[in-house]
Amino acid sequence: MDVTVLEVAPRDGLQNESEIIATAAKIRLIERSIEAGLRRIEAVSFVHPQRVPQMADAEAVMAGVPRVAGVSYAGLVFNDRGLDRAMAAGVDEINVVVVATDTFSHRNQGCTTAEGIQRWHTLAKRAADSGLRRTVTIAAAFGCPFEGEVSAATVLDLVRRVAEAEPDEIALADTIGVGTPDRVRTLIAGTAALAPAAALRCHFHNTRNTGYANAIAALDAGARVLDASTGGIGGCPFAPAATGNIATEDLLYMLDRMGVTTGVRMDLVSETGVWLGDVLGTPVPALLGRAGGFPSAG
Template sequence: MKEPDRESVLHTTLVEVGPRDGLQNEDVILSTEDKIELIRRSVAAGIRRVEAVSFVHPQRVPQMADAEEVMAGVPRRDGVSYIGLVLNRRGLDRALAARVDEVNVVVVATDTFCVRNQGCTTAEALDAWDDIAAAAIEAGVPASMTIAAAFGCPFEGETAPSQVVELARRARDAGAVEIALADTIGVGVPGQVRELTRRVREAAPAVPLRFHFHNTRNTGYANAIAAVEEGVTVLDASTGGFGGCPFAPAATGNIATEDLLYSLHRMGIDTGVSMSTVVDTADWLGDRLGKPTPALLGRAGTFPAPSP
């Protein structure tokens, strides 16, 4: 398969996952009002897809206990889509009642991590996915699958590409509108991105592909650019680079929205998102969480520097 030139990729959509993945691993639990404000600022920056909440058991992820309240307060605008993460039918019922625009279902590619993350095996998670996807389609709500630990597992080691491909087929067969490949623990490298992109496209050629990278080993941005060079046009990122998985040892944050924007914009790729607004939001969020912002753009500034 011939790789597209960078210049041929004119637009990339960022999915802002800070309100969900960015907050779920933090010790500080933001107020409902602050979560809504984070989403409002993201939308004001130009982001049009936001993973706003997850509908999971509050004892397992207390940071997401107010999902319904957050969804009740988000700004509803034409062209803005709010994603709710669900793991089971109960979560889907909550998400539909809260009027999410999309549902995203996580299926972990390895059994050990899946049991720790969701309390079930990968096969059981796939059965739940089939049920959720059918019910979501019946309700007229798009459903996507995120294949977690697609690049490696903290408990089982390397994830076989064939396993990721099989999960992608199951996603396709159940009517997924999008498949997201997640480097949940940040072990992937660009060569893996290229291989998985090509293999998943062969298995599910009609289903759009998205990537979700963590920067645990400082490869997240290189991986994102590799995906773009393969023609992928949808990437997850988290304002400030906050985030991580509470069930993965030593997990660190997602790639930062503002740092990714810098690379994409310097490559001539349009995102429709204001870097300066995201930087300001990251500073605000760091203050609310009481910790330094992991992202670098807010420290170094843009280049060339804006005119005085």
């Protein structure tokens, strides 16, 4: 089985930090990720700098990243202005988020879920005309911090509606880390049935120690792209306690021991996690940098 690990530390990882990280450090994080073998990287977010100050230097980051054959840079986009910026900055793919509940959607994007779907349709058409790869992410697909449970029927109805714009990829996001493997299997199976032409991707947080179990459940159900953040940093600034992306290095260790091919060197990612902790001034949550890989005999 071949699996793509999509690195999100430069965007989803850093957006939740209280201190502004230097542009040069962000670029170096991306360079180190590429050196380790990661080939899809969510590098930036094109949002208003007052909303997410950590992403205010998106253009400067994209101007400084290496352009390497086979490496695809993604940018998070919320509206037409964001898409204009993304295209001018030279991203290879866009990620548009549709939030599963109105309350969280208002807090995160300033619109209802229905308005978010319409925005996605508009952005998807423009991006397709420009030749960009298009991912739509359904956020809070496993639960909302404000409205509570989100039914599988609600999520799958959203899948049906966003699939009308023919996305290249549909991602299901456990934004606050409340998902469990049984729900993952249900939503992946339902998404595959409703949108058979779209690649399936999952974004998990390990807030309650279910992220890695959910990742394996997603692969068993047919997903082949998993988001992860070096060091396990990150979260959503608009959701209480939405911390702890699954760590790229810890995910790689598990996949490697299972014989799953990713093409990524977990030792280099682990070293980057330790380096990232120095940049942030605090140890990262990932465990591989502390425990090391599987111990050699003797």
